[in-house]
Amino acid sequence: xxxxxxxxxxxxxxxxxxxxxxxxxxxxxxxxxxxxxxxxxxxxxxxxxxxxxxxxxxxxxxxxxxxxxxxxxxxxxxxxxxxxxxxxxxxxxxxxxxxxxxxxxxxxxxxxxxxxxxxxxxxxxxxxxxxxxxxxxxxxxxxxxxxxxxxxxxxxxxxxxxxxxxxxxxxxxxxxxxxxxxxxxxxxxxxxxxxxxxxxxxxxxxxxxxxxxxxxxxxxxxxxxxxxxxxxxxxxxxxxxxxxxxxxxxxxxxxxxxxxxxxxxxxxxxxxxxxxxxxxxxxxxxxxxxxxxxxxxxxxxxxxxxxxxxxxxxxxxxxxxxxxxxxxxxxxxxxxxxxxxxxxxxxxxxxxxxxxxxxx
Numbered sequence: 395x396x397x398x399x400x401x402x403x404x405x406x407x408x409x410x411x412x413x414x415x416x417x418x419x420x421x422x423x424x425x426x427x428x429x430x431x432x433x434x435x436x437x438x439x440x441x442x443x444x445x446x447x448x449x450x451x452x453x454x455x456x457x458x459x460x461x462x463x464x465x466x467x468x469x470x471x472x473x474x475x476x477x478x479x480x481x482x483x484x485x486x487x488x489x490x491x492x493x494x495x496x497x498x499x500x501x502x503x504x505x506x507x508x509x510x511x512x513x514x515x516x517x518x519x520x521x522x523x524x525x526x527x528x529x530x531x532x533x534x535x536x537x538x539x540x541x542x543x544x545x546x547x548x549x550x551x552x553x554x555x556x557x558x559x560x561x562x563x564x565x566x567x568x569x570x571x572x573x574x575x576x577x578x579x580x581x582x583x584x585x586x587x588x589x590x591x592x593x594x595x596x597x598x599x600x601x602x603x604x605x606x607x608x609x610x611x612x613x614x615x616x617x618x619x620x621x622x623x624x625x626x627x628x629x630x631x632x633x634x635x636x637x638x639x640x641x642x643x644x645x646x647x648x649x650x651x652x653x654x655x656x657x658x659x660x661x662x663x664x665x666x667x668x669x670x671x672x673x674x675x676x677x678x679x680x681x682x683x684x685x686x687x688x689x690x691x692x693x694x695x696x697x698x699x700x701x702x703x704x705x706x707x708x709x710x711x712x713x714x715x716x717x718x719x720x721x722x723x724x725x726x727x728x729x730x731x732x733x734x735x736x737x738x739x740x741x742x743x744x745x746x747x748x749x750x751x752x753x754x
Contacts, residue, residue, distance in 0.1 A: 559735030586652030
């Protein structure tokens with residue numbers, strides 16, 4: 395049975411994002427697959443988005459493209475305006491189900507929405523001001539993107555855990571091991587780029603870093619990262635698009651991701667493994683669910699003498715050639731494709747609609 399589905403994307407980036415934007419990429423992959431399955435999909439997103447769904451624009455372009463968006467208060471003001479526009483669309487839209495990827499911001503207005511809503515939790519649940527919202531709307535319908543993500547708020551009404559998926563055809567497999575470490579993501583303390591640099595310097599390996607620098611992370615980058623960039627051993631590529639990302643990952647010896655927070659998923663984990671490149675990361679957040687220890691990389695104990703376990707990272711780097719690159723690819727093909735993600739979300743939608751019918 396085909397459905398009419400509204401997907402609500404964040405406003406920060408277009409769908410798909412031009413460069414960095416994990417949530418927006420997940421929304422894109424899901425939207426494309428749902429259309430392919432024969433569903434009628436409306437994408438409420440920024441007007442510069444491009445998908446097979448019918449796009450209902452909230453803003454003409456992604457918020458990060460506006461010059462004034464370096465002011466976080468102005469950015470938040472635009473997000474509130476955006477919520478109002480989303481609600482206006484939903485008021486007049488004939489759909490069976492609404493899929494919210496905006497998270498907590500939409501929940502206080504849920505009483506105004508007459509159709510069933512499911513919210514995917516794309517971020518961590520230990521941020522205090524967000525916890526207040528979630529705890530006040532704990533009976534809403536939620537999907538987690540890893541089982542570990544649920545730990546700070548175990549009493550929410552979780553319908554399922556649905557792992558993020560990628561279009562694996564866009565990540566060509568490479569059997570050849572590279573000779574450098576790759577770092578991909580945000581240039582922020584929780585992603586551990588400073589530890590990646592220290593590990594590279596200790597092993598003598600080259601480190602290529604591709605990362606977005608958010609406004610809030612500029613001082614951290616200038617103080618902790620920039621002094622080590624010599625573009626010889628430590629190379630900073632800036633924020634890369636899809637082609638640059640694939641090139642970085644598939645030609646690497648390993649992706650090094652010394653995460654310093656409870657990573658809710660980590661799209662970069664599966665992107666690297668899809669190309670055959672194993673992952674070295676810490677045992678925090680979703681990492682043990684996404685990276686199969688000693689099979690598709692190494693999930694290292696995070697602490698040693700109350701400090702980040704740099705020795706563990708280095709030991710894993712020296713052992714990385716033991717990992718078979720084809721095992722990495724097969725792991726993603728089995729567990730983390732966009733097709734599997736869409737199949738699992740379909741089950742969530744059908745289950746929620748059945749529950750709505752039975753409750754009258």
